Amino acid sequence: MSCVLPSEIYLSKKAPAAMWGKVLPKELTNYWVPNHLTYYLGLNRCGHIMAKPLHQPQAFAWTNHFLTEKKPCRCFVKSDDRYIIFYYVLKGRMEYRNTTEQYVAVETNMNMISAINHELIIKENSEIFFLFIPSEILECYKQTFPIITSLLIREQNDLTKLIDCDIKDDGRVRQLVGKQIRNGDIEINSDPNIMEQLLLAALIQLFSLSEQNGFMHYEPAIHAVRSTILNHIYERKPPSLEKLSRMAGLNTRKLESVFKQYNNTTMLEFYQVARMEAIYRSLFDYRKSLQDIAATFNYEDYPTFSAAVKRRWGKSPRELRNSLPVMSKLRL
Numbered sequence: 001m002s003c004v005l006p007s008e009i010y011l012s013k014k015a016p017a018a019m020w021g022k023v024l025p026k027e028l029t030n031y032w033v034p035n036h037l038t039y040y041l042g043l044n045r046c047g048h049i050m051a052k053p054l055h056q057p058q059a060f061a062w063t064n065h066f067l068t069e070k071k072p073c074r075c076f077v078k079s080d081d082r083y084i085i086f087y088y089v090l091k092g093r094m095e096y097r098n099t100t101e102q103y104v105a106v107e108t109n110m111n112m113i114s115a116i117n118h119e120l121i122i123k124e125n126s127e128i129f130f131l132f133i134p135s136e137i138l139e140c141y142k143q144t145f146p147i148i149t150s151l152l153i154r155e156q157n158d159l160t161k162l163i164d165c166d167i168k169d170d171g172r173v174r175q176l177v178g179k180q181i182r183n184g185d186i187e188i189n190s191d192p193n194i195m196e197q198l199l200l201a202a203l204i205q206l207f208s209l210s211e212q213n214g215f216m217h218y219e220p221a222i223h224a225v226r227s228t229i230l231n232h233i234y235e236r237k238p239p240s241l242e243k244l245s246r247m248a249g250l251n252t253r254k255l256e257s258v259f260k261q262y263n264n265t266t267m268l269e270f271y272q273v274a275r276m277e278a279i280y281r282s283l284f285d286y287r288k289s290l291q292d293i294a295a296t297f298n299y300e301d302y303p304t305f306s307a308a309v310k311r312r313w314g315k316s317p318r319e320l321r322n323s324l325p326v327m328s329k330l331r332l
Contacts, residue, residue: 006132010076047073064130079115083132092126109166136325140281144274172201221248238271276312283321290317
């Protein structure tokens with residue numbers, strides 16, 4: 001496995017790993033972003049892959065952007081098993097499979113899969129986005145989104161999907177993906193929370209309420225409430241119960257009851273846990289000082305932030321950051 005990139009590409013089963021370059025062909029120069037590292041790989045004259053790190057200089061998460069034109073492209077992807085892949089089909093269609101399983105994904109579909117050896121077939125005139133997420137990062141979402149546990153405890157050789165059927169994006173994820181793959185006026189590294197925003201937007205949709213018996217009737221309401229609360233985790237307080245009740249179309253008592261039955265927690269506790277998980281994830285970004293993180297989450301001062309972190313994790317923010325997996329310090 002490459003010491004930098006989280007995956008290797010093979011153009012046939014017997015071929016050696018393809019070599020990535022750092023120069024984009026002329027027809028793809030509009031995907032180049034100033035002051036940002038981009039790797040390029042041509043796919044047998046039928047397609048292209050561009051790989052970009054997030055959170056430089058640590059580069060602990062990566063994007064792959066696949067493009068095909070008039071012909072389909074077939075390749076083999078060998079990924080570091082520390083990673084989980086989030087995929088989004090911007091255009092066209094793809095198939096991925098291992099020796100025992102095969103799946104198809106079509107336009108605007110998204111899902112997460114375990115990162116193992118698999119064959120990838122991208123149909124003609126297609127555009128696919130991959131986000132390689134370190135399992136250490138995804139682990140930090142599991143209290144807010146327990147469904148991801150299945151990916152984290154999978155057998156190494158299983159091609160595990162987060163959910164059995166792909167979800168069709170409502171448009172939120174596509175907008176955020178666009179910020180990662182286009183140049184224009186967007187500087188990829190200008191928003192350090194882009195991966196956080198993208199994963200939250202995806203997981204909110206992938207976290208299917210209908211899988212829980214007896215809650216299908218309340219699915220739109222609870223999805224809306226969860227989404228609204230998660231959009232407020234950078235604020236000091238969650239939305240008021242009255243506001244959430246009006247939005248859900250349920251009286252306050254009914255909303256509290258249904259939410260707690262489904263989530264096994266109250267709305268306030270859900271907000272507090274999600275907020276603390278987000279703070280923990282933000283510590284992986286070593287570019288940001290602890291004081292900046294406190295300000296991002298709108299704490300009135302650093303001592304208040306430090307005390308809140310210590311109540312939740314039993315360590316000060318500095319101690320907690322120093323105890324994080326070191327892989328993010330070693331990349332690049």
